[in-house]
Amino acid sequence: MTDLLEVNGVTKRFGGLTAVKNASFTLKKGEFTGILGPNGAGKTTLFNILTGFMQPTTGTIHFNGELVRELAPYKVVNRGMARTFQLTRPFVGMNLLENVLVACMSPRASEDKDKEARASYLLAQVGLGGRDKEPVETLPYGDLRRLEIARALATRPDLLLLDEPFAGLGSSEIEQLAQLIRRLHREENLTILLIEHKLREFMALVSRVIAMNFGEIIAVGPPEEIVKNEKVIEAYIGKTEEAHASA
Amino acid sequence: MTRTNIALLVLIACVATLPLFGDAYALRLGTMACMYAIFALSWNIVGGFAGYPSFATAAFFGLGAYTTGILMNKGVPLPLSLLGSLVLCLLLAAALGAVLLRLRGHYFAIASLSLVEVFRELVNNATDLTGGGMGLNIPLVSGSSVLSDATFFFYAMWGLLLITAIVVIAVSMSKLGFGLNCIRQNETASNMVGLNSTLYKAIAFGLSACFVGAAGGLYAAWVHYIDPSDVFDILYSVKPIVMALMGGLGSPLGVVCGAFVYLGLEEVVWRNYIQIHSGVLGVLIILLLLFLPHGLVSLHAGKIWRGLTGRKAKHV
Numbered sequence: 114m115t116d117l118l119e120v121n122g123v124t125k126r127f128g129g130l131t132a133v134k135n136a137s138f139t140l141k142k143g144e145f146t147g148i149l150g151p152n153g154a155g156k157t158t159l160f161n162i163l164t165g166f167m168q169p170t171t172g173t174i175h176f177n178g179e180l181v182r183e184l185a186p187y188k189v190v191n192r193g194m195a196r197t198f199q200l201t202r203p204f205v206g207m208n209l210l211e212n213v214l215v216a217c218m219s220p221r222a223s224e225d226k227d228k229e230a231r232a233s234y235l236l237a238q239v240g241l242g243g244r245d246k247e248p249v250e251t252l253p254y255g256d257l258r259r260l261e262i263a264r265a266l267a268t269r270p271d272l273l274l275l276d277e278p279f280a281g282l283g284s285s286e287i288e289q290l291a292q293l294i295r296r297l298h299r300e301e302n303l304t305i306l307l308i309e310h311k312l313r314e315f316m317a318l319v320s321r322v323i324a325m326n327f328g329e330i331i332a333v334g335p336p337e338e339i340v341k342n343e344k345v346i347e348a349y350i351g352k353t354e355e356a357h358a359s360a
Numbered sequence: 361m362t363r364t365n366i367a368l369l370v371l372i373a374c375v376a377t378l379p380l381f382g383d384a385y386a387l388r389l390g391t392m393a394c395m396y397a398i399f400a401l402s403w404n405i406v407g408g409f410a411g412y413p414s415f416a417t418a419a420f421f422g423l424g425a426y427t428t429g430i431l432m433n434k435g436v437p438l439p440l441s442l443l444g445s446l447v448l449c450l451l452l453a454a455a456l457g458a459v460l461l462r463l464r465g466h467y468f469a470i471a472s473l474s475l476v477e478v479f480r481e482l483v484n485n486a487t488d489l490t491g492g493g494m495g496l497n498i499p500l501v502s503g504s505s506v507l508s509d510a511t512f513f514f515y516a517m518w519g520l521l522l523i524t525a526i527v528v529i530a531v532s533m534s535k536l537g538f539g540l541n542c543i544r545q546n547e548t549a550s551n552m553v554g555l556n557s558t559l560y561k562a563i564a565f566g567l568s569a570c571f572v573g574a575a576g577g578l579y580a581a582w583v584h585y586i587d588p589s590d591v592f593d594i595l596y597s598v599k600p601i602v603m604a605l606m607g608g609l610g611s612p613l614g615v616v617c618g619a620f621v622y623l624g625l626e627e628v629v630w631r632n633y634i635q636i637h638s639g640v641l642g643v644l645i646i647l648l649l650l651f652l653p654h655g656l657v658s659l660h661a662g663k664i665w666r667g668l669t670g671r672k673a674k675h676v
Contacts, residue, residue, distance in 0.1 A: 164552070185558075186551040195552070202549035204542050215542050218535060219554025268554050 116175075117142045117272055117304050118163075118194075123172030125158055125328075132158040134328040136172070140272065140306060145298050147307040147319035149339065151348055155328035156308045157199060160276055163306075164196050165189040177271065191220050195270035199277045199308075201257040203249045209236055210245035212260055216267030235263040239293060255286035259293065266297070273297075275307045279314055287314055294318060312349070316340065324348070364657070365529045368613040372397075372522055379511050387510035391582065393623050394517040396603060398575045400615040401521075401528045403600035405568040408610035409537060410561055411544030412461060415473035417572055418596035420449045423479055424573025425580035425591040426490055429498045432581065442577045449573025450566045457565030458558055464547075473597065480592035495587030498580050513582045520578060524571040528612050531567065540564055606648055608655025617656045 118140040125133040133155045140146055148156050161167040163174060165186040174182045181189055204212050213232035216222065222231070233245055239259040252260065258278055265273055278294065279287045291314055298305050309315040316322075322339040324332040326348035332339055339345055378390040399417055406414045424445035431441035460471045483490045490496055531537045539560045542550045550557050580586045599622065607618020622645075629641045652658060 166548075185556075186548075187554050187556045190552060190554040198549075198552075202546050202552075204545040204549065206545060207541075211538075215538070215550070215555070216553035218539070221554065264553055 116140065117144075117177060118306075119173075119175040120163070121173045121175075123159070123162060123169045123174065125155075125162055125167060126170045132328050133162065133169070136325075136328075136330050138323055138330065138333060140304060142271070142304055143302055144321060145305045145307070145319050146321045146323060147309060147315050148323045148325060149309065149312075149315060149345070150325035153327075154325040154348070156325055157276060158328075159325070160196060160274055160308060163189075164194060164274065187219075190268050190270075193221060193269070193271035194274065195265035195268045195272070196274035197258070197261040197265055197276055197278060199280060201254070201261050203252070203257060203260060205250060206248075208246050208248055209241060209252075209260060212249055213263050213267050216264045219268045221269045222267060232263075232267060235266050236260075238266070238297075239263045240289070255282050255290065258282070258290060262293070262297070266301070270303070272304045272306065275305065277308050279309060279311050287311070291318055312340075364611060364613040365532070368525055368529070368616060371613070371616060372518075372525055375521075376515075376518055379514060384506050384510045387507075387514045389623070389627065391510070391514045391517045393620055394514070394521040395575050395579060396599065396619040396623050397521050397616045398517075398524050398571050399596070399600040400603040400607065400619040401524050401612060402568045402572045404604055404610065404612060404615045405528060405531060405540075406561075406564045407568075407601065408604060408615065409532065409540040409544065410564045412561065412565075413465075413469045413472075413601070414565070414568065415469055415594075415597040415601075416453070416475045416565075416569065417600050418592050418594055419472075419475040419479045420453060420569040420572045421576040421579070421596050422476075422483065422588070422591035423452070424449055424576030425586050426483055426496065426576075427573070428577030429496045429580045429586055430489060432499050433496070438581055441581075442574050445577035446570045446574040450570035453569030454562045454566030457562040461558065461561040461565060473594075476592055476594060476597060480588045483588045483592070491587075493588065495585055495590075496580075498584050498586065500584060513578065516578055517575070517582075520571065520574055525612065525616070527567065527571070531564075532612060536560060536563060602645055604655075606645065606652075606655055608657030611655070611657045614655045614657030621656060 116139045120136055120138050123133055123136045124131065136159060148159065150156050158167065162169050165181070165184050165188065169182065173180060176192055176194055179192065181192060184192070204215060210229065210232050213235055214228060217228040217232050222228070236242055236245060239262050241256060241259055241263065249260070262275070262278070275294065278290060282290065294305070295318060297303055307315070307319060316336040319336060322332070322334060322336055323330055324339055324342065324345045326344070331344040331348065332342045375390065375394065378386060382390065403414060403417055406412050427445040427448050428438075428441040431444050432438065436444070456475065460468060463471050484492050486492070539550070539555050542555060543557050543560060547557055576591060580591070603618040603622045604615045605618070606622055607616065608614025625644055626641060629637045629644070633640045
């Protein structure tokens with residue numbers, strides 16, 4: 114498998130605060146990787162850097178062999194990297210079909226001759242079939258998440274970045290969405306990079322974990338290794354009493 | 361094509377019949393009405409479709425007026441001078457838009473407003489070319505009489521309004537209009553689905569400026585004399601926004617209705633309350649906006665009937 118994404122020494126400083134510190138990792142085509150970490154670990158900042166919403170202070174990002182560090186967000190999307198947001202961002206005043214149609218206008222989707230049919234197909238793919246003309250304002254939160262994924266898929270990405278897709282969802286909604294993400298990875302042969310801090314759902318989905326804390330990558334490996342990693346346990350639970358006593 | 365767009369074209373077609381009924385005064389009002397409608401429609405591209413509150417209308421109106429005036433003084437015929445104004449405003453606005461439209465909200469509003477002052481100062485100081493504060497005389501393009509002159513400029517401005525309306529309707533139905541709508545809704549999300557929002561906004565700003573520039577050129581030829589304080593009047597930037605709000609933001613039909621109603625109010629108030637016309641006009645506009653927050657376009661026959669009778673309108 115070839116490297117799809119290569120992140121080298123990426124650092125992001127906001128004045129005196131270092132939000133991301135010397136992050137380096139690679140993603141291979143077809144991989145399902147997750148970025149794990151507590152709130153404030155720098156996960157979303159890293160996503161924003163990858164997708165062009167922020168420029169890193171130092172470091173390089175190569176996507177499909179091309180340097181994408183200086184590119185504007187729309188250019189990053191048009192190179193094949195799509196994302197969803199922690200807070201859903203639908204186009205209010207439009208129906209579901211129109212929300213996905215916007216993304217079908219991107220250059221990567223130019224091969225889609227019948228854009229409406231493609232948008233309708235994607236809505237069906239994410240479990241919103243037959244609801245094309247429904248106004249987006251009426252959608253429950255879980256369905257908004259699905260809509261965001263459909264919109265991201267419409268740009269025909271090679272890499273899909275999902276920013277906390279389970280945030281604010283109930284357990285049944287989480288299970289349904291997890292199944293959808295799993296199916297998309299399998300059937301569409303998508304490379305997925307997922308941010309989440311809900312451990313159970315996260316570990317059941319991904320095949321590789323990048324663990325972060327205070328802006329640093331503290332561990333990389335398969336889920337079964339990461340759950341036993343002391344640094345990761347410490348980041349989530351804090352030091353044990355024995356550790357405190359010996360310190 | 362939507363019903364409101366057809367209604368807009370029908371309304372503009374009806375305006376064309378004015379010379380059949382009106383005298384020179386009515387034609388002057390008609391020409392002003394067409395000019396205001398061009399302002400409102402043009403502003404609606406960047407303000408209504410893209411949601412960027414531009415105060416640059418006066419800048420491009422003045423620039424268009426001076427471009428036409430200078431070209432006509434150099435012997436260029438009126439149609440070519442107007443085309444020159446249109447192209448210059450289009451290109452300059454698109455270039456400036458690519459920079460200014462990186463700002464948002466109040467910041468963009470202030471930056472666009474500053475363009476008016478910048479252009480005015482440039483014109484004021486380029487005395488060899490523009491006449492500076494002394495103004496610029498423009499050769500007559502007139503016919504044989506006052507009425508034929510008024511008719512010519514009415515139809516010229518009406519023709520420009522028709523072209524503007526067709527372009528605005530085309531934009532609203534195109535990929536550009538769809539993209540601008542998305543940018544108004546959520547610019548971050550628009551970027552994240554691959555829309556080049558800077559390009560879309562620059563095109564919108566260019567289109568909103570070019571017809572205003574051409575209207576400025578026609579105005580200059582019509583009045584035969586222009587000076588910086590006249591054509592770079594800040595009110596030309598404020599009026600289109602008021603017209604759009606009165607008529608219905610984002611609706612081409614609404615903003616044209618808003619322009620016509622605004623001119624009507626302005627004329628009636630000016631005629632009857634000349635000493636306090638600005639205050640009276642302001643109060644009337646505030647009342648209109650209070651009672652019709654979504655503009656005149658939100659009025660339906662049923663609503664008017666219910667308002668007058670207090671009963672529910674029957675559907676037939």
